[in-house]
Amino acid sequence: MAKKVKLSEMTDMFKDVEVLALEGVTIEGDIELDLSGLGGGFDPMLAALLGQESAVLAQHFGRLASMFGVPVGIGAPATGASAAPAVSPALAAPKLKDLIPSKFDFSNIEEWTTQIQEVPIGNTSADGGSRGKRVLVGGEKALPFFPDAPMPNRNQVTIDVFDMRIGLAKAVKENYDEVMDSPGEWAKKNVDKFNADMITIHLISTDPLVKDTSPKEAAKTVEEVLQAVDVPIAIGGSGNPQKDPEVLARAAEVAEGERCLLASASLNLDYAAIAEAALKYDHDVLSWTQLDMNAQKELNRKLMKQCNVPRDRIIMDPTTAALGYGLDYAYTNMERIRLAALMGDEELTFPMSSGTTNAWGARESWMVSSPLKEDSDWGPREYRGPIWEIVTGLSLAIAGNDLFMMMHPTSVAVLKHITQTLFGTVEAEPVDLANWIGSGV
Amino acid sequence: MKINSPLEAYKYLPQTNCGECGEPTCMAFASKLIDRSGKTADCPPLVKEKKFAKKLAELDRLLAPEIRQVTIGVGDRAANIGGDDVLYRHKLTFFNKTKMFFDVADNMDEAALVERVKKISDYKKFYVGRNLLLDGVAIRAASNDPAKFAAAVKKVVENTELPVVLCSFNPAVLKAGLEVAKDKNPLLYAANKDNWKEVGELALEYKVPVVVSAFNDLDGLKTLAKTFAEAGIKDIVLDPGTYPSGKGLKDTFTNFLKIRRAGIMGDTEIAYPIMAMPLTAWMAGISDPVSASYWETVLASVFTIRYGDIMLLHSMDPYATMPEVHLAETIYTDPRSPVAVDSKMYKVGTPDENSPVLFTTNFALTYYTVESDLASNGINCWLLAVNTDGIGVEAAAAGGQLSADKVKDSFDKSGFDIHKDVTHNSVVIPGLAARLQGDLEDKLGVRVMVGPMDSGRLPGWMEKNWPPK
Numbered sequence: 020m021a022k023k024v025k026l027s028e029m030t031d032m033f034k035d036v037e038v039l040a041l042e043g044v045t046i047e048g049d050i051e052l053d054l055s056g057l058g059g060g061f062d063p064m065l066a067a068l069l070g071q072e073s074a075v076l077a078q079h080f081g082r083l084a085s086m087f088g089v090p091v092g093i094g095a096p097a098t099g100a101s102a103a104p105a106v107s108p109a110l111a112a113p114k115l116k117d118l119i120p121s122k123f124d125f126s127n128i129e130e131w132t133t134q135i136q137e138v139p140i141g142n143t144s145a146d147g148g149s150r151g152k153r154v155l156v157g158g159e160k161a162l163p164f165f166p167d168a169p170m171p172n173r174n175q176v177t178i179d180v181f182d183m184r185i186g187l188a189k190a191v192k193e194n195y196d197e198v199m200d201s202p203g204e205w206a207k208k209n210v211d212k213f214n215a216d217m218i219t220i221h222l223i224s225t226d227p228l229v230k231d232t233s234p235k236e237a238a239k240t241v242e243e244v245l246q247a248v249d250v251p252i253a254i255g256g257s258g259n260p261q262k263d264p265e266v267l268a269r270a271a272e273v274a275e276g277e278r279c280l281l282a283s284a285s286l287n288l289d290y291a292a293i294a295e296a297a298l299k300y301d302h303d304v305l306s307w308t309q310l311d312m313n314a315q316k317e318l319n320r321k322l323m324k325q326c327n328v329p330r331d332r333i334i335m336d337p338t339t340a341a342l343g344y345g346l347d348y349a350y351t352n353m354e355r356i357r358l359a360a361l362m363g364d365e366e367l368t369f370p371m372s373s374g375t376t377n378a379w380g381a382r383e384s385w386m387v388s389s390p391l392k393e394d395s396d397w398g399p400r401e402y403r404g405p406i407w408e409i410v411t412g413l414s415l416a417i418a419g420n421d422l423f424m425m426m427h428p429t430s431v432a433v434l435k436h437i438t439q440t441l442f443g444t445v446e447a448e449p450v451d452l453a454n455w456i457g458s459g460v
Numbered sequence: 461m462k463i464n465s466p467l468e469a470y471k472y473l474p475q476t477n478c479g480e481c482g483e484p485t486c487m488a489f490a491s492k493l494i495d496r497s498g499k500t501a502d503c504p505p506l507v508k509e510k511k512f513a514k515k516l517a518e519l520d521r522l523l524a525p526e527i528r529q530v531t532i533g534v535g536d537r538a539a540n541i542g543g544d545d546v547l548y549r550h551k552l553t554f555f556n557k558t559k560m561f562f563d564v565a566d567n568m569d570e571a572a573l574v575e576r577v578k579k580i581s582d583y584k585k586f587y588v589g590r591n592l593l594l595d596g597v598a599i600r601a602a603s604n605d606p607a608k609f610a611a612a613v614k615k616v617v618e619n620t621e622l623p624v625v626l627c628s629f630n631p632a633v634l635k636a637g638l639e640v641a642k643d644k645n646p647l648l649y650a651a652n653k654d655n656w657k658e659v660g661e662l663a664l665e666y667k668v669p670v671v672v673s674a675f676n677d678l679d680g681l682k683t684l685a686k687t688f689a690e691a692g693i694k695d696i697v698l699d700p701g702t703y704p705s706g707k708g709l710k711d712t713f714t715n716f717l718k719i720r721r722a723g724i725m726g727d728t729e730i731a732y733p734i735m736a737m738p739l740t741a742w743m744a745g746i747s748d749p750v751s752a753s754y755w756e757t758v759l760a761s762v763f764t765i766r767y768g769d770i771m772l773l774h775s776m777d778p779y780a781t782m783p784e785v786h787l788a789e790t791i792y793t794d795p796r797s798p799v800a801v802d803s804k805m806y807k808v809g810t811p812d813e814n815s816p817v818l819f820t821t822n823f824a825l826t827y828y829t830v831e832s833d834l835a836s837n838g839i840n841c842w843l844l845a846v847n848t849d850g851i852g853v854e855a856a857a858a859g860g861q862l863s864a865d866k867v868k869d870s871f872d873k874s875g876f877d878i879h880k881d882v883t884h885n886s887v888v889i890p891g892l893a894a895r896l897q898g899d900l901e902d903k904l905g906v907r908v909m910v911g912p913m914d915s916g917r918l919p920g921w922m923e924k925n926w927p928p929k
């Protein structure tokens with residue numbers, strides 16, 4: 020068996036891609052970063068990714084690619100055998116004489132009429148806040164990654180932080196153990212090490228059945244996080260419908276002017292109180308329903324009509340169920356919502372957010388091994404969990420989801436890499452497929 | 461499908477309401493034809509009586525799916541691919557789950573090859589009452605040597621019932637493989653702009669399905685498909701190339717969309733199943749196997765959702781295959797109806813009159829989760845699957861499909877009598893249905909014990925609470 024890398028190493032590899040291509044880090048910084056990556060032990064995987072990325076840079080700096088020594092076609096050794104047929108079977112009356120040319124005709128057949136609302140999260144100093152950047156979600160005029168209309172904004176990932184130590188799957192916990200007692204440090208790690216676009220601070224300790232932390236205490240945690248990082252943040256309650264409105268209102272107040280995403284307004288709590296706090300203190304609202312398109316329409320309508328929340332402050336969470344545990348429902352629900360929106364249903368034309376972390380609830384992602392002895396070996400769970408989170412998120416990205424709430428750093432890195440590839444901002448050295456049959460795949 | 465209302469299909473039926481199809485009326489049967497839950501062969505008069513022959517042929521033509529269905533292999537494990545009618549699964553459903561073929565190469569040593577073939581054939585992952593399996597073997601002619609390839613194909617077909625894809629651009633090599641596997645209806649990979657004449661003739665001579673391949677060239681692909689179709693080749697699969705990274709991958713994604721959309725919109729020249737090759741992830745310069753497997757799984761996921769009908773894969777690491785087979789199952793379930801088990805009393809292990817009685821719902825995911833938690837811990841018991849229309853415990857309790865009346869009704873219909881068939885006069889209910897406790901005690905006249913929220917904790921709970929004092 021070839022060598023296995025640690026997931027943390029893998030995360031680093033994918034993370035560098037991100038930094039280089041997409042986050043607009045200055046080129047000087049990049050080169051240093053790259054070269055240090057190539058120093059010591061030369062890692063072909065890292066090199067390949069750098070090679071891919073160097074193509075982006077090469078557009079600006081002609082000679083850069085040669086500096087890196089772009090590894091062309093690693094893993095695809097030429098076999099020598101050409102694809103040209105050597106022998107042709109002798110047949111008396113060949114039926115195939117000439118090619119009958121046919122053109123593939125593709126025009127923009129889909130008549131999608133309506134654009135999804137674009138929603139900003141986070142206020143920079145120009146907008147009256149203190150965030151270092153603003154995140155934009157939504158704005159699509161077609162299904163994700165479809166050629167009918169360019170997708171204006173890439174997918175964004177917000178990484179979870181909790182306001183207390185909680186039980187997490189082992190593979191996840193490893194990454195956070197030393198910061199779990201400090202939301203600020205935790206948030207910092209998510210941004211600095213794991214390349215989070217945003218942070219979600221979950222105020223779960225406010226639940227009366229957990230620690231019953233007061234709204235005032237909880238608000239302090241929010242301030243701590245806002246000070247620790249300068250990315251936009253989402254603020255989540257504990258899920259207790261009686262207490263959440265009060266907790267979120269208080270948090271909204273201390274975060275005034277930062278344009279945070281308040282998570283969540285739902286039909287089974289005082290959504291009006293949350294909407295009011297959002298309007299008063301300049302925040303966005305996450306409109307959360309449970310796998311029910313009609314309930315989603317109802318809540319959005321109430322937020323707009325009853326509570327006067329402007330369209331550019333609403334994001335929807337139609338609920339994420341994990342791969343193998345209801346993803347079929349979650350996928351279809353999102354795809355239907357997005358199609359209805361594109362075809363003009365004004366109650367659904369909002370960007371969507373997914374609690375992708377739910378993937379960690381699937382037994383396949385955390386159980387040590389299969390409970391059934393008949394099953395083929397499930398393999399090490401350290402590798403199962405992150406890919407479960409990736410596949411859950413990726414499926415929903417294709418269904419129309421814009422913003423992802425995630426946990427495992429590797430999942431974040433890989434999800435970003437694939438969604439940005441489909442989005443069109445990842446360059447790679449072209450691969451010659453002609454020899455795939457003979458390659459040492 | 462060229463028609464979409466039962467009324468249109470009805471015109472072609474005998475209209476006698478004879479009931480032989482199991483439906484009360486021809487109209488009811490017509491709606492089954494339209495939602496594809498029934499097929500014309502199920503109407504005996506239509507098939508048997510000569511006078512209906514014309515109508516039958518016309519109806520079959522109208523009902524044929526937009527995307528051609530192609531069969532690879534023979535027997536029980538033959539793989540059907542294609543056959544779809546819609547672009548979005550909720551509009552109907554996707555038919556013929558994406559088929560996963562794993563590669564072997566003719567330059568592998570024999571023992572390794574046989575071992576890998578066995579591993580592919582034996583793979584299984586239990587899920588809601590069935591096993592998720594892998595579907596076939598793709599044999600790569602890495603040697604480009606006809607004799608070597610023939611030997612490898614022979615070894616493969618001797619060791620598996622699974623269908624195979626013969627992979628070479630060299631017609632002589634393909635012919636050698638076909639000679640060995642000609643009774644197995646293998647898929648030929650592939651005809652391209654250089655070899656199409658020879659490979660096309662092979663497909664005709666051996667009557668096997670064939671892939672036409674043109675990397676990132678849809679005009680070329682369509683030209684090949686059209687040429688083959690005109691020559692009488694019906695079973696065609698399209699390979700537009702699967703680029704594993706960067707802009708190439710984006711192009712590939714776009715190509716899949718364009719092809720499928722054109723096919724569904726009625727362009728019959730390109731309305732064939734599409735082949736994706738996630739295994740090209742291993743050509744993208746990713747050298748460590750975990751990252752490459754992850755990337756391969758990512759590609760497999762993208763093309764399971766967007767229109768890959770058959771795919772060639774390499775990694776057999778469990779963390780790659782497990783999400784792949786699950787996602788195919790997810791995308792290809794019928795979004796209109798939950799997967800359910802029969803509502804009845806099940807025996808777990810060998811229960812007797814002292815064994816506990818429990819109930820759960822008939823949502824397959826719920827039932828099998830509970831059943832496996834009980835069985836794998838050696839708990840002998842009676843387990844009733846209450847008919848909740850295939851909804852899980854919590855959603856059914858919230859939506860009204862799980863109520864005391866429903867539970868009583870399911871007990872009555874199961875023929876199981878709690879008062880007579882067991883001695884303890886007790887029922888254990890799911891923790892998430894705790895709110896039904898009082899109602900149930902009244903309706904069933906037994907002691908109702910509230911179990912844990914998650915059936916995974918039933919073994920510990922039983923130790924503490926069973927038998928009841």
Ligand code: B12
Pocket residue numbers: 309310311314338339340344345348798799818819820821823825826829830850851852853854855856857858859860861888889890891892910911912913914915916918
């Ligand atoms: C998938 C899902 C759906 C699917 C249901 C698909 C299906 N066929 O069941 C759909 C989209 C249809 C759906 C609809 C609704 N849903 Co829903 N749904 C979920 C979701 C995401 C997962 C549920 C699930 O499948 N779990 C997995 C199965 C295996 O769990 P289970 O059946 O409960 O079984 C476990 C336990 O109960 C226990 N157990 C089972 N049997 C037994 C037996 C014994 C003896 C014991 C001891 C234990 C035990 O062990 C099992 C394994 O852990 C949950 C949220 C979540 N993540 O949990 C919401 C959830 C269940 N839904 C919810 C709601 C409100 C609804 C709707 C009413 C929404 C609406 N407004 O329309 C509808 C109702 C639909 C209906 N009844 O007709 C709420 C319920 C809230 C509540 N407690 O009252 C939840 C919790 C979401 C939420 N947080 O609000 N939903």
Ligand code: SF4
Pocket residue numbers: 473474475476477478479480481482483484485486487489490502503504505506
């Ligand atoms: S078997 Fe045919 S003729 Fe008889 S009721 Fe069914 S559809 Fe009508």
